[in-house]
Amino acid sequence: MLIEDGKxxxxxxxxxxxxxxxxxxxxxxxxxxxxxxxxxKDRKDKNIIxxxxxxxKYEKYKKIYDNKKLKVGNRPVYNFVFGNVLGKKxxxxxxxxxxxxxxxxxxxxxxxxIDVEIPEIVRNEIIxxxxxxxxxxxxxxxxxxxxxxxxxxxxxxxxxxx
Numbered sequence: 001m002l003i004e005d006g007k008x009x010x011x012x013x014x015x016x017x018x019x020x021x022x023x024x025x026x027x028x029x030x031x032x033x034x035x036x037x038x039x040x041k042d043r044k045d046k047n048i049i050x051x052x053x054x055x056x057k058y059e060k061y062k063k064i065y066d067n068k069k070l071k072v073g074n075r076p077v078y079n080f081v082f083g084n085v086l087g088k089k090x091x092x093x094x095x096x097x098x099x100x101x102x103x104x105x106x107x108x109x110x111x112x113x114i115d116v117e118i119p120e121i122v123r124n125e126i127i128x129x130x131x132x133x134x135x136x137x138x139x140x141x142x143x144x145x146x147x148x149x150x151x152x153x154x155x156x157x158x159x160x161x162x
Contacts, residue, residue, distance in 0.1 A: 003049055003102060005040040006123040008085075008109035008116045011051070015104035019154075022146040024098060025053050036109040036116075038092055040127050042099070042134075047159060048152055049105070052130055053096045058082065058089035078133050078143050083122035086111060092126050094133055097144055099152040101159055 003009070016024060025035055035053050042048035055061065061080050068077045079095040109116045133143045142148070 001102060001105060001108075003039065003041065003105065004108075004115075005127065006118070007039060008036045008054075009039050009051070010036055010106040010109060011100065012104050012106045015100060018104075018158075019098075019151060022098070022151065024146070025093075025096060038118075038123075038126060039100075040130070042152075043131065045152070045156065047101055048099045048155060049101065050130055050134065051098055051100050052126060053093045054085060055091045055093055056088060058091055061091040061093070078129055078136075081122065081126045081129055083118055083126075085118060086116060092122075094126070094130050095143055095145065097130050097133060098146070098148055099155055101155050103159075 035055070037051035037053055039049050039051050042050060062082065065077060065080050065082075068079065079093070081092040081094060083090055083092065134148065136143060137148050
């Protein structure tokens with residue numbers, strides 16, 4: 001499967017079984033597959049793909065963001081990027097980013113037979129901030145709620161990539 005930066009994908013349940021202890025947002029049914037994830041390839045390890053969950057709970061995360069902004073002043077807040085997906089307000093949950101490999105990707109998110117897309121400026125902002133969060137994690141500063149570098153290493157070892 002060709003995995004494209006800035007596109008949206010669904011994950012196989014098997015991935016969540018392997019990484020159960022990390023308490024990731026799990027797949028849900030209700031007639032719809034969800035959540036879907038914004039993805040982009042790692043800039044160093046070509047087999048690693050970073051997944052960023054999205055949420056439609058825009059107001060909830062906007063309040064959290066605004067409160068964090070008040071606390072940190074001029075320092076950046078890396079937890080969220082706000083945008084639109086399919087004409088609806090959405091939040092890209094950078095704080096919930098995690099690595100994955102292609103074997104755990106179920107399929108691309110397609111709507112009306114076309115790829116779901118977002119504006120390039122939002123796509124670039126998500127990737128830029130998410131890469132900053134990955135770099136911070138490599139330095140021992142975790143923005144996500146779990147150790148994404150440990151997860152990445154497990155995936156690399158699992159695939160004998162390291």
